[in-house]
Amino acid sequence: MLIKSDSQGFIHAASSEITSLSAYQSRRDLIRLMASGVAGVAMAGWASREALAQGWVSPGQNAPLKPSKTSVPGAVSMEKVTTYKDATTYNNFYEFGTDKSDPAQHAQSMPISPWSVEIEGLVKKPGRYALEDLLKLSAQEERIYRLRCVEGWSMVIPWVGYSLSELIRKVEPLGSAKYVEFVTMADPKTMPGVRSNVLDWPYVEGLRMDEALHPLTLLAFGMYGEALPKQNGAPLRLVVPWKYGFKSGKSLVKIRFTESQPKTAWGRAAPSEYGFYSNVNPLVDHPRWSQATERRIGEDGLFARKRKTLLFNGYEAQVGQMYAGMDLKKFF
Numbered sequence: 001m002l003i004k005s006d007s008q009g010f011i012h013a014a015s016s017e018i019t020s021l022s023a024y025q026s027r028r029d030l031i032r033l034m035a036s037g038v039a040g041v042a043m044a045g046w047a048s049r050e051a052l053a054q055g056w057v058s059p060g061q062n063a064p065l066k067p068s069k070t071s072v073p074g075a076v077s078m079e080k081v082t083t084y085k086d087a088t089t090y091n092n093f094y095e096f097g098t099d100k101s102d103p104a105q106h107a108q109s110m111p112i113s114p115w116s117v118e119i120e121g122l123v124k125k126p127g128r129y130a131l132e133d134l135l136k137l138s139a140q141e142e143r144i145y146r147l148r149c150v151e152g153w154s155m156v157i158p159w160v161g162y163s164l165s166e167l168i169r170k171v172e173p174l175g176s177a178k179y180v181e182f183v184t185m186a187d188p189k190t191m192p193g194v195r196s197n198v199l200d201w202p203y204v205e206g207l208r209m210d211e212a213l214h215p216l217t218l219l220a221f222g223m224y225g226e227a228l229p230k231q232n233g234a235p236l237r238l239v240v241p242w243k244y245g246f247k248s249g250k251s252l253v254k255i256r257f258t259e260s261q262p263k264t265a266w267g268r269a270a271p272s273e274y275g276f277y278s279n280v281n282p283l284v285d286h287p288r289w290s291q292a293t294e295r296r297i298g299e300d301g302l303f304a305r306k307r308k309t310l311l312f313n314g315y316e317a318q319v320g321q322m323y324a325g326m327d328l329k330k331f332f
């Protein structure tokens with residue numbers, strides 16, 4: 001896609017498929033500039049140039065999604081969004097290898113159409129749900145979440161999707177369902193990492209029912225105004241913004257409602273290192289490293305300072321109540 005800005009600084013796309021991204025990033029920056037008191041047409045020019053320079057404009061290779069504004073309090077971070085390039089080339093997706101550059105390189109051969117998600121366990125409406133039906137189940141919203149990896153880096157990503165609770169309510173879990181287990185794609189033919197024993201495949205994650213029903217828990221189909229790139233978990237993934245990144249399973253194929261706490265892939269691999277809750281918490285260290293600070297991807301210049309990691313990744317006002325009275329060191 002070819003993009004240029006006119007004398008007023010407004011972005012024009014040469015192709016018909018202008019992504020909502022350029023428009024929305026400009027809007028965001030305009031709002032930020034207005035708040036800082038800068039006025040006039042120069043603003044628009046600055047915003048569009050900045051959007052291009054920063055690489056915020058995506059290449060338009062994935063199907064555009066048309067998200068509406070988010071309806072969930074706390075779901076929009078005002079921090080600078082991570083560049084599309086960083087968000088799509090620095091990834092964890094061990095099914096495609098353990099290097100950060102592996103997913104972008106190797107995930108492209110993963111077939112994602114047709115795709116369906118099996119709903120099973122303690123639920124009134126189990127069955128196989130086609131991706132097309134899941135996409136239509138509720139209005140897609142844009143949410144700009146921080147994602148904090150347990151390894152000590154973070155990003156800010158504009159996701160597109162809807163609250164997982166929308167799907168959960170549709171399939172009607174039984175009263176006995178206390179947890180939700182998430183199973184992701186594991187195909188040794190197309191995923192080189194699945195042929196290795198770095199983890200016990202498939203990658204399994206889980207949430208307590210109240211966490212799964214929390215409005216911030218996002219079933220994501222896209223990012224930056226487009227369908228998810230494969231390396232980021234196409235065609236659908238979870239995003240749980242107050243937990244370490246590994247709780248956000250990519251390329252979901254199964255959602256199971258259970259009475260007992262699911263055995264997660266990382267929990268089975270290293271139980272003393274990766275607890276079931278894995279809430280972001282600067283006061284609870286990983287046994288091998290501190291969790292007090294983080295490096296924001298894109299800010300790693302010579303003079304870049306480390307950021308202080310926030311309790312529940314900054315979402316304490318929204319989610320803290322779910323853990324009232326819990327010993328967060330014990331339930332790490």
Ligand SMILES: Nc1nc2c(c(=O)[nH]1)N[C@H]1C(S)=C(S)[C@@H](COP(=O)(O)O)O[C@H]1N2
Pocket residue numbers: 087090091092093094095147148149150155184185203231232233244245246247248249250251
């Ligand atoms: N299936 C699957 N999902 C996964 C992972 C994985 O290896 N396999 N890695 C997790 C980890 S450790 C992180 S930090 C996030 C990274 O998401 P991103 O690459 O879109 O930023 O995905 C999570 N989801």
Ligand SMILES: [Mo]
Pocket residue numbers: 092148149150151244245246
């Ligand atoms: Mo992670």
